[in-house]
Amino acid sequence: MEKTAFNVLNRKHLIELFEGGDKRAQSLGFELEHVLLHKGTHGPVSYDEPGGVRDILERLAPFYDERHYEGENLIGLTREGAAVTIEPAAQLELSAGPFQSVFEIEAAYLRFRDELDPILDEFGLETPMMGYNPSACAKDLKLVPKFRYDCMTKFLGAEAYEGICMMRGTGSLQISIDYRDEADALRKLRIAEAISPILALICDNAPIFEREERKTNMVRTAIWAAMNQDRVGTVPGSMAADFTFEDYADYIMTRGAILVPDEQAEGGWRYVANQTFDEVYADREMTRAELEHALSMVWPDARLKNFVEIRPADAMPLEYCLAYAVLIRSLFYSDRNLGVLEAMLSQVTEDDVREAKAQLMEKGYGATIYGRPVDFWADLLVVLAYGSLEPGEWPYLEPLASMVKYRFTLAEIWPRLMEKRNEMPAGSPAAPVIGVVPRYDFEWTGLAISDGYLSGLLETGAVPIVLPCTNDPEHIARLVKACDGFLIPGGQDIDPARYGARRKPHTHRSATARDAMEQALVRAAVAADKPILGICRGMQSMNVALGGTLHQDIHAEHGGVALQHVQGRPFDMPAHMVELDENSKLAQFVGATRLGVNTIHHQSIAELGEGLAVSAVSPDDGVIEGIEIPGARFVIGVQWHPEHMWRIRPHSKRLFKALVDAAIAARDES
Numbered sequence: 001m002e003k004t005a006f007n008v009l010n011r012k013h014l015i016e017l018f019e020g021g022d023k024r025a026q027s028l029g030f031e032l033e034h035v036l037l038h039k040g041t042h043g044p045v046s047y048d049e050p051g052g053v054r055d056i057l058e059r060l061a062p063f064y065d066e067r068h069y070e071g072e073n074l075i076g077l078t079r080e081g082a083a084v085t086i087e088p089a090a091q092l093e094l095s096a097g098p099f100q101s102v103f104e105i106e107a108a109y110l111r112f113r114d115e116l117d118p119i120l121d122e123f124g125l126e127t128p129m130m131g132y133n134p135s136a137c138a139k140d141l142k143l144v145p146k147f148r149y150d151c152m153t154k155f156l157g158a159e160a161y162e163g164i165c166m167m168r169g170t171g172s173l174q175i176s177i178d179y180r181d182e183a184d185a186l187r188k189l190r191i192a193e194a195i196s197p198i199l200a201l202i203c204d205n206a207p208i209f210e211r212e213e214r215k216t217n218m219v220r221t222a223i224w225a226a227m228n229q230d231r232v233g234t235v236p237g238s239m240a241a242d243f244t245f246e247d248y249a250d251y252i253m254t255r256g257a258i259l260v261p262d263e264q265a266e267g268g269w270r271y272v273a274n275q276t277f278d279e280v281y282a283d284r285e286m287t288r289a290e291l292e293h294a295l296s297m298v299w300p301d302a303r304l305k306n307f308v309e310i311r312p313a314d315a316m317p318l319e320y321c322l323a324y325a326v327l328i329r330s331l332f333y334s335d336r337n338l339g340v341l342e343a344m345l346s347q348v349t350e351d352d353v354r355e356a357k358a359q360l361m362e363k364g365y366g367a368t369i370y371g372r373p374v375d376f377w378a379d380l381l382v383v384l385a386y387g388s389l390e391p392g393e394w395p396y397l398e399p400l401a402s403m404v405k406y407r408f409t410l411a412e413i414w415p416r417l418m419e420k421r422n423e424m425p426a427g428s429p430a431a432p433v434i435g436v437v438p439r440y441d442f443e444w445t446g447l448a449i450s451d452g453y454l455s456g457l458l459e460t461g462a463v464p465i466v467l468p469c470t471n472d473p474e475h476i477a478r479l480v481k482a483c484d485g486f487l488i489p490g491g492q493d494i495d496p497a498r499y500g501a502r503r504k505p506h507t508h509r510s511a512t513a514r515d516a517m518e519q520a521l522v523r524a525a526v527a528a529d530k531p532i533l534g535i536c537r538g539m540q541s542m543n544v545a546l547g548g549t550l551h552q553d554i555h556a557e558h559g560g561v562a563l564q565h566v567q568g569r570p571f572d573m574p575a576h577m578v579e580l581d582e583n584s585k586l587a588q589f590v591g592a593t594r595l596g597v598n599t600i601h602h603q604s605i606a607e608l609g610e611g612l613a614v615s616a617v618s619p620d621d622g623v624i625e626g627i628e629i630p631g632a633r634f635v636i637g638v639q640w641h642p643e644h645m646w647r648i649r650p651h652s653k654r655l656f657k658a659l660v661d662a663a664i665a666a667r668d669e670s
Contacts, residue, residue, distance in 0.1 A: 003278065004282045004283065006281060006282060006283055006284055006285055007253065007278050007281070007282060009285055010253060010277070010278075010281055010285065010286045010291070011246065011249040011250065011253060013285070013286060013288075013291055014245075014248075014249035014252060014253070014291055014294075014295075015245045015246060015249050017288075017291055017292075017295075017305075017306055018182070018185065018245045018248070018249075018304060018305075018306060019182070019245065020306050021178070021179060021185065021305070021306030021307055023178050023179075023180070024178070024180055025098065025100070025178055026100075026177075026178055026329075026333045027097065027098035027099055027100055027177075027178055028097055028098065028099045028100075028102075028105065028175060028176065028177065028325055028328070028329055029095070029096070029097035029098055029099075029174075029175065029176030029177075029307060029309070030094075030095070030096050030097050030099065030105050030108075030109070030174075030175060030176075030321075030325065031093060031094070031095045031096075031172075031173070031174040031175075031176075032093065032094050032109070032172075032173050032174075032315055032321060033087055033091045033092070033093045033170070033171040033172050033173075033315050034091060034092040034093070034094070034127040034129070034171060034315065035091055035127060035128060035129075035130060035132075035133045035134075035171045035315070036053065036056075036090065036091070036092060036120075036125050036126070036127055037125065037126055037127070037128060037133075037134075037135050038124060038125060038126075039124050039125060039126050040124070042134065042135050043135055043136070044089070044090075044133060044135045044136045044140075044141055044142075045090060045125055046090055046141075046142040047073075047086065047090045047142065047144040047145065048145070051122075051123035051124070051125070052090065052123075053086055053090040053092060053144070054073065054074060055123065056092065056116070056119055056120070056123070056125075057074045057075075057076075057077060057084070057086075058074060059119045060077055060084060060115060060116065060119065061074070061077055063077075063079070063115045064077035064078060064079045064082075064084070065078060065079045065080070066078045066079070068085075070145070070146050070147065070267065070268075071145070071267065073144075073145050073146070075144070075146060081096060081097065081098075081108065082094065082095070082096040082108060082112065083095045083096070084112075086144050086146075087144075087167075088143055088144060088146075088149040088152070088153070088167040088168050089133070089138070089141035089142065089143060089144070089167065089168035089169070090141075090142070090144050091133075091170075091171055092116075092127075094109065094112050096108045096109070096112075097176065098176075098178075101390065102322050102325050102326050102329070102393060102396050103392070105322060105325055106318070106322055109318060109321075110318075113318075129171075129205075129315055129316060129317045129318075130171060130205055130206060130207070130208070130314070130315060130414075131170060131171055131172070131203075131204070131205040131206035131219060131220055131314025131315050131316075131411070132165075132169050132170055132171070132206035132208060132209055132214075132219050132220070132314075133168070133169045133170075133171070133208075134207075134208035134211070135211070136211060137210045137211055138161075138164045138165040138167075138168040138169040138210065139161075139164055139168075141168040141169065143168070147259070147267040147268075147269045148259060148269060149167065151258055151259040151269070151271045152167060152258060152259075153167060154271070155256075155258045155273060156227070159227055159228050160226050160227055160228075162222075162223045162224075162226040162227055163227060165209075165210070165223050166220075166223045166224065166227070169209075169210070169223075170206075170219075170220055170223065170314075171314065171315035172220065172311065172313065172314060172315055173203065173313040173314065173315050173316060173321055173324060174309055174310065174311050174313070175309075175310050175313075175324065175325055175328045176305075176307045176308065176309045176310070177307060177308050177310065177328065177329075177332050177333070178307055178308075179307070179308060182244065182245050185245075185304065185308060186238070186243055186244070186245075186248075187338060187342065188302075188308045188332055188338070189235070189238055189302050189304055189308055190238060190239055190241075190243075190342075190345075191331075191332070191338060191341050191342060191345065192301065192302035192308060192310045192332075193234050193235070193238060193239065193300070193301050193302050193353060194239070194341075194345040194348045194353060194370075195331075195341065195345070195377070195381065196301035196302060196310070196311075196312040196353070197218075197221070197312070197353060197356040197357045197360050197369065198356075198360075198369075198374060198377045198378055198381060199310070199312045199313060199324075199381075200218045200220065200221045200312040200313065200314075200357075200360070201217065201218060201360050201364065201365070201374065201378070201409065202324075202327075202378055202381075202400055202403065202404060202409070203312070203313035203314050203316060203320070203324055203400075203409075203410075204217055204218050204219075204314060204364075204409040204410065204411045204412075205314035205315065205316045205320075205409070205410040205411050205414075206218075206219035206220060206314055206411055207410075207411040207412075207414040214411070216361045216362070217360060217361050217362070217363075217364045217409075217411070218357070218360060218361050219314075219411075220312070220314055221312065221357050221360070221361060222361050224299070225354075225357060225358070225361070230255065230256075231255050231256075231297070231298040231299060231300070232298075232299050232300055232301075233300055233301060233350075233353070233354065234300060234301060234350045234353050234354070235248065235251055235298075235300050235302075235304075236251065236350070237251075238251075239348065239349055239350055239353075241346075248304050251298070252277065252294050252295060252298065253276065253277045253278045253294070254276050254277075254278060255276060255277065255294075255297065255298055256272075256273065256274035256275065256276060257272050257275055257276060257277050257280050257294070257297060258271070258272065258273065258297055259271050259272060260272055260277075260280050260290065260293065261289060261290060261293060277294050292305070299311070301353075308332075310328055310332075314410075314411075316410060319396075319399050320399050320400060320410065322396045323396055323397050323398065323399045323400035323401070324400060325396075326385065326389070326393050326396045326397045327381065327382070327385050327397060327400060329390075330384070330385035330386075330387075330388040330389055330393075330397075331381060331384060331385055331388075333388075334384070334387075334388040336387075336388070337384045337385075337387075337388055340380075340384060341384070344380075345370065348370055352369075352370060355369070356369035356370060359374075360374060363568070363569060363570070364409070364412075364569055364570060365378075365407040365408075365568075365569045366568035366569030366570055373568075375407065378404045379404060379405075381404075382397070382400070382401045382404050382405075385397060385401075386401070407569065413451070430664075431461055431462055431463045432461075432462050432463070432484035432485060432660060432663035432664050432666075432667055433462070433463050433464075433465060433482070433483050433484050433485075433663075434457050434462045434463070434464045434465070434483065434484065434485045434486065434487055434659070434660070434663060435464075435465055435467045435479060435482075435483035435485070435486045435487070436449060436453055436454065436457075436464050436465065436466050436467060436486075436487045436489065437467055437486070437487070437488050437489065437514065437517065437518060437521070437538070438466050438467070438469075438489075439489065439490075439491040439492075439511075439514075440469060440491075440511045440513065440514050447466070447469070449466055449489065450489065450490075450643055452641075452643030452644055452646070453487060453489050453535075453643045456642065456643055456646045456652075456653070456656040457487065457656060457659075457660065459646070459653070459656070460653065460656045460657040460659075460660045461657070461660050462485075462659075462660045462663065464487070465483070467479060467483075467521075469513050469514060469517055470517055471513070471516040471517045471519070471520045471521075473520065476517075476520045476521055476524050477524065479521070480521070480524045480525055480528050480530055481528075483530065484530070484531075484663035484664070484666055484667040485530055485531035485532065485533075485634070485659055485660070485662060485663030485666065486521065486525055486530060486531070486532045486533070487532075487533050487534075487535070487538070487659065488518055488521075488522070488532065488533070488534045488535065488537075488538030488539075488541055488542065489535050489536070489537070489538050489643070490535055490536035490537045490538060490600070490601075490641065491511065491514065491536075491537045491538075492508060492509055492510050492511045492514075492537065493507050493508045493509065493510050493537075493552075493603060494510055494515055494537065494540055494541060494544055494550065494603075495510040495512055495515050496550075496552060498515055498519065498544050499544050499548065499549040499550060500549070501549065501550075501552070503552070504552045504553065504556070505553070505556070506552065506553035506556060506602065507552045507553065507603075508602075515541070515544075518538075518541040518542075518545060519541075519544070519545040521545075522541065522542050522545035522546065523545055523546070526546070526611075526629070526632065526635060529632065529633050529666065530633075530663075530666055531633055531634035531635070531659055531662035531663050531666055532634065532635050532636070533634070533636050533637070533638075533655070533656075533659045534636070534637035534638070535637075535638060535640075535641060535642065535643065536600065536601050536638075536639060536640070536641060537601070537603075538637065539605070539626075539627060539637025539638060539639055540603060540604070540605060540637075542609070542612075542627070542635070542637045543605050543608065543609045543612060543627060543637065544609065545609065546609025546610045546611060546612060547609045547610045548605060548606070548607050548608050548609030548610075548612065549605075549606040549607040550603050550604065550605060550606055551603060551604045551605070551606045552603055553602055553603065554601075554602055554603065554604050554621075554623060555602070557604075557606075563575075563576050563599075563618060563620050563621050563623070564599075565599045565600075565601055565602060565604075565623065566599065566600055566601065566602055567598060567599050567600060571598050571600065571641060571644040571645075572598065572644045572645050572647070572648055572649075573598065574595075574596030574597055574598055574645075574649075575596075575597070575598055575599045576596070576597065576599060576618060576620065577594060577595065577596055577597075577618070577619060577620075578594070578595050578597050578616045578617065578618055578619075578625040578626070578640070579593065579594055579616065579617055579618075579619050580592065580593045580594065580595065580615060580616045580626065581593075581613075581614070581615050581616070584613075584615035584616070584626070584628060584630075585615070585628050585630070585634070585636065586615040586616060586626050586628055586636055586638070586655075587615070587616075589636070589654060589655055589658035590651040590652075590654050590655055590658075591650075591651060591654055592651055595616075595651055597625070597638075597639075597640035597645075598640050598641050598644055598645060599639070599640055599641075600641055601639060604623045604624055604639065605624040605627065608627065611629045611631075611632075612627045612628070612629055612635075613627065613628060613629070613630050614626070614627060615627060615628045615636075616638070616639075623639070624639065625638065625639040625640065626638050626639065633662055633665070633666060634658065634659060634662035634663075634666075636655075636658075636659075638655070642655050642656065
């Protein structure tokens with residue numbers, strides 16, 4: 001289409017709008033969407049039901065200066081620095097700012113919740129602060145009475161069902177940032193687009209999609225990936241260093257408008273479908289409101305208005321939202337950080353971004369993107385942010401920083417810590433007590449334990465307790481008497497001095513206090529015929545405690561022909577096979593003689609300890625994968641990690657159950 005004089009003029013006005021965003025305030029805008037559910041039933045909340053979103057807005061209205069209507073329907077509220085609006089399926093959105101600090105964001109949001117929460121309680125409602133509505137399929141969520149959303153449903157729904165999902169099911173978090181000039185704006189846009197897949201992973205908080213456990217990471221990203229990419233994803237051409245405001249204006253004016261304001265039409269809007277803004281406004285100048293509407297009808301990962309809007313994050317609980325705001329502020333308001341990211345991401349293309357999303361949706365923290373493991377990129381963002389924090393901000397960043405450090409997302413822990421726990425059988429007064437040795441990352445700073453160990457024991461009928469670190473004989477004797485069984489989990493390498501060896505290359509840091517404790521505990525528990533399950537390092541520790549030795553590095557010992565025994569994420573997927581001795585107790589307990597197992601270790605058993613027998617091996621390289629004491633009640637060690645697999649692999653759950661059953665028998669006999 002040949003541009004008319006008005007097309008040229010409208011582009012000029014868009015560029016002027018962008019240029020009007022030039023500012024040095026370094027402020028933040030904050031938009032957070034809230035999915036609403038009925039307490040108890042967890043059913044969805046509609047706009048016009050009694051006690052629904054319309055009634056919530058009516059009750060909130062006295063706290064705001066202005067009401068906004070479409071027809072007779074109240075659809076929004078505003079006051080200085082804040083607006084409450086509704087999304088297509090009655091998600092409640094707070095838009096607030098600009099703010100100069102995270103502390104101001106926190107204060108504004110807490111004020112909003114102080115006003116909202118009593119109303120939700122009165123109506124029997126709650127907001128789970130999730131990235132996707134867990135209560136219903138998108139098609140069954142009732143649309144609010146707003147012509148804009150009718151048009152978008154008609155248009156986007158024709159592209160793919162995911163268009164309906166995006167509008168009605170999702171809840172998002174968006175942070176807006178300032179820019180100094182055109183070069184700064186487009187630099188920030190490029191960097192935001194390049195890191196958007198990483199941000200989406202870090203902020204992944206959609207465990208449920210269409211009422212079922214999700215099949216992919218980053219549900220919001222997956223939904224957009226299924227759509228026509230002409231108005232989502234990466235802005236075409238924007239990754240190039242010579243992209244300009246004029247190019248972005250051209251991008252906007254050549255998109256299908258879907259709908260446009262029209263005072264002559266019923267409801268004040270007109271549906272135009274794929275007609276572009278150039279075509280709609282070929283014969284007249286656009287108003288400021290029409291220009292702003294045009295900018296709102298594209299939904300890329302990062303969007304340009306008179307600010308840069310960064311869009312890939314899911315809605316999250318407040319502490320994570322604040323952490324994300326600090327992360328964005330620290331990355332994008334530091335010329336040093338922008339310089340580092342620009343240099344490292346300068347070769348990233350639009351195709352690279354699409355491929356990065358595909359890899360992360362499939363593999364999460366196990367993916368490789370832009371030529372490096374995603375772990376590297378996520379760590380880099382956090383390290384850069386920590387180096388640019390304002391006074392008092394570091395505690396705010398910690399929730400996201402911890403998730404990155406331990407390579408998990410909110411979406412991953414939600415079913416583990418909430419849904420799965422709720423489905424566990426009720427505790428029994430007769431449940432055996434299983435003592436679990438924790439991991440001491442540094443012996444003087446605290447301890448940690450993977451939830452998989454504890455939830456696996458709870459699921460199979462035990463009460464797990466975390467043991468203190470001690471090798472005092474009196475304390476060990478009391479622990480052995482008090483517990484019905486023991487689980488020794490994975491962790492650091494064992495000090496080679498424990499088995500009379502010198503340290504070799506590739507041996508990692510050890511925890512000497514834990515080494516000493518486990519040596520005493522294993523010997524005492526075996527002598528008392530108390531059940532013990534050792535997992536990974538725990539198996540190796542059992543072997544060393546009973547006089548055995550270890551290969552300090554499998555690949556060095558096997559001349560480079562060993563399997564890769566350190567797999568990437570996801571850890572619940574098998575990486576290789578093991579073969580079990582058909583006469584072993586281990587085979588009896590798991591109900592198989594050949595298993596697919598996961599693997600996260602670089603050391604293995606060399607010489608067996610006293611009384612131990614091999615019960616499982618890797619057939620490909622002969623690495624010992626299971627040990628036991630044949631005559632004992634239950635002294636079992638496995639080299640794989642059933643704590644990561646018990647929810648989806650029956651053999652791993654059966655192993656936990658066998659430990660619990662043995663502990664019950666030991667307690668009953670004593």
